[in-house]
Amino acid sequence: MRLRVGALLLAVAAPAAAQPRDTLTIGITQYPSTFHPNIENMAAKSYVLGFARRPLTAYGADWRLACLTCETLPSIENGLAERETTPDGKAGIRVTYRLREGLRWGDGTPVSSDDLRFAWEAGRDAATGFGPAEFYRSAYELIVVDPRTVTLRFDRVTFEYASMGDFQPLPAHIERERWQADPRTYRTRTAYDTETTNPGLWNGPWRITDVRPGASVTLDRNPAWNGEAPAFRRITIRTVENTPALEAQLLAGQVDMIAGELGLPIEQAIALERRTGNRFRFLFQPGLIYEHLDVRLDQPPLSDRRLRQALLLATDRRTITERLFAGRQPIANTGVNPLDPMHDADVRQWPFDLARARALLDEAGWTPGPDGIRRNAAGERLSLEFMTTAGNRGREAVQQVLQGMWRAAGIEARIRNEPPRVFFAETLSHRRFQGLALFAWISAPESVPRSALNSDEIPREATNWSGQNFGGYRNAEMDVLTQTIPEQLDVARRREMWRRLQAIYAEDLPAIPLWFRSDAHVWPQWLEGVRPTGHLNVSTLWAEEWRVR
Template identity: 65%
Template sequence: MRHALLAALALAATPAAAQQARDSLTIGITQYPANFHPNIEAMAAKAYILGFALRPVTAYGEDWKLACMSCDTLPSIENGQAKLEQTPDGKPGIRITWRLKEGEKWGDGTPVTAEDMRFAWEAGRAFETGFGPAETYRSAYEFIVEDARSFTVRFDKVTFDFAGLGQFQPLPARIERPIWEADKAGYRTRSAYETATTNPALYDGPYRIAAVQPGAGVTLERNAHWAGPAPAFNRINIRTVENTAAMEAQLLAGQVDMVAGELGLPLEQAAALEKRSGDRFRFFYRPGLTYEHIDLRLDNPVLADRRVRQALLLAADRAQIVARLYDGRQPVALGSVHPDDVMYDKDAPAWPYDPARAKALLEEAGWRPGPGGIRRNAAGETLSFDLMTTAGNRAREQVQQILAGQWRAVGVEARIRNEPPRVFFGETVSQRKFTGMAMFAWVSSPENVPRTIFHSDEIPTAARNWSGQNYAGFSNPEADRLIEALPLELDPARRRPLWSQLQRLIATELPSLPLWHRADAHVWPRWLDGVRPTGHQNYSSLWVTEWRVKP
């Protein structure tokens, strides 16, 4: 295995100019997945890599509209594949039937069937497994196999996005079910996606994972049993370079052909490179649904006080940071909803830079100036906490330094402590081990109800095997009510007031500090065509069969 890995990585290091046939493509990204299971833990690096190797049932395209990926037809009330009904306890429900495309196969030639979807449902329903988002499985109370390719799911509520299945996607039942049944709580580490990652039978996309070097890279090779359009490359090498300066150096040296915008160079670094490199590369800037923010540990007594959270945002000059670091290309965020989203409320509380008001709020909360300028409370505790993010990301590290300086000016100490992405996301954030602040980005789909990040049922705990993404620990009955009501309203006009109420509540309570909505900088070689960035959580890798080498 070691020799195979070294050979694969040697190919990855070959400059593009030397690959005359262009039968391979080397892509640089800044993170390495914490794991490879598609249904456990959401991480951008994993989603990008698995986009080449797995087919979700549905996905949002570059037009932000839902479409089938591995199904024949998108279910609707009109075509009869979605039918309103009552649940066994008399509540409004819906039954939805999906039919998988003919010819869908795993990498060992075995057909993808409804039984593979049934297993994903069974495992997701068992909370000890730790699948997410948990609400999808909780609501799907019955699964019916109609035939080898068709399955029906009965949901105990009717939601406006009922036709999509999100992260709920097939798993090879004949491989994964025995492992899961033997140890449901230990499944996340015993799954074949972790112990036999290069097994072709785990993948049903145009590519399969053929080799991995933990922390450094992944090699993908064509799936011989893929029935869809043939991809252009025999091999795709994903190289993880966590330091963005090193990423740029490898791009210029020809060690990587392209840098994926979804996980690549910060916007300002890419813009500077574009000016220096002339027409050597193609640059494309895609604004979208990537929301940079800081999660706050709300069971930290200091951050539990809403006045402190509001003061922190008032003392952060986000507009200056955007102008200084990003040339004004990224809009300051009011919250997680993007300004281009149809349900955006522009009148939600905005918290513009106001250090005087920030100081007044801190005084009101009992924090007085102390030695060295750092505030203390009556018990003598200092107003200080850790500010963490992904190590090696130059833009985030710059933001940390600026924020720490702005907060110190109002008497708050932010201690910078960073970790490699695979540790930061794999343990510190997902298991709520951070004690103060965690800065990272959420990527969502259009009109995405933020249940998994703001509903109290989604706070990760050891008892639930860390399922859920409410890392802040936010618990608010009114927020829960709105989050539960929103998906049930099928009329967009009636959903709008609910969205406004939720956005204004979150913008007031501030379980996380909104920073800005990111624009992704994609850097491609001149000879590559057909990459279509989406600007949301269904990444461009899902449409790799459209990528082509220019003649």
């Protein structure tokens, strides 16, 4: 699969260089809740760690899978992947990876097969809380071939067998002892959070040298890095959760650029471009970014599908995208983006229809009260808690609009927002939200949403809160589809299964689909080489290619 997304930038005359630039300051809107590569999934962490570590594989800006720390991408054709029968008679596959020569942790320790083995051992223990759980369940054996080579044996064959996702080396010489002491409490004792500036944690072009919780992360060149030499001696990443304040820091020169992955809402960036002319470079990058409302499904009133459908019918998404986002955010009918080859253009749609929304609420037993807010037979108000990331001007504007639209249908929305690091690390991951949660999923090309839709992925204490099915969605057919789609190697048959997945999603509404987001990247005119991907793997994984013009 090869897709390209993006926009052309107009060439502009480069200003005369006053002095060599060897530092770069980047503004983002969130701060990582943890620095451990395998605990919790948060875009801010992925962006920061993209400078400081390298996984085995990643999808690039061309949407093709490539090796980052491995020598050769395994395939059946090159013999590094072999079909086999598992000990219990299943169709399986063994995949062999060889680490690039010369890879070292920042303290000089070689990156080795032992680091991959430790990552596999920790992931296999459910008490550790690594995700995705299905990867570690399926990878039932890891064989150390030599100090740089491992073979993983999987108990099923998938079309994405060469992609290792978040599986990556972890520094066993630092982390193994901490993990062995007690896997269940490892996530609170990992050196990634207690000794974040320990150079031995990082194998990328830079290493983290200073952290100021909630405010900034500083990275300096990693002397142990043996890849392409990075241009910048130091990179500082500042967290400014309030987007107008972030824009002000850009204009004042306090930050050089704003990361599109975690930056300004698109409407704010469009207005900024109009005001500043060619002072900065702008790129509006469409991608696999799904803005939606997670729904607490396992408790009333949102457990009633009719209420979820009424919410969507009462939402005029087209008007919102045109007025707030200049029409640049295509409306979503499911979580599968039209840019993805498995998108079904004929899936059921829910156009704005206030009368139909009201009828569904009537049918569900919610009748208008004296103040216009509906009540059930017990006299309980139809009032829903509505959360998102505090300080994001675009999302907070959407909240206000949705609150008014839903009130017209008789639904009250009570807005309660939290800082991103609390919202993602605590409220969502521990399923403490009570109604609706507005945020975005970012996925890789043709990424099966097992972690968000399979009932095995509902976070719970027994798995140390791993999994991303925050709403508590349970559907037996969806469980089967999210398990078996990866195992279907025939593209045409797989497409039919994807079509069925999207049909169930559009009818059941495990989440309320809103739109697919475009990211607004804002760079200084002197910076070149940044290549946004438009998907899960962030641009910072190739930051050693960034250069000063």
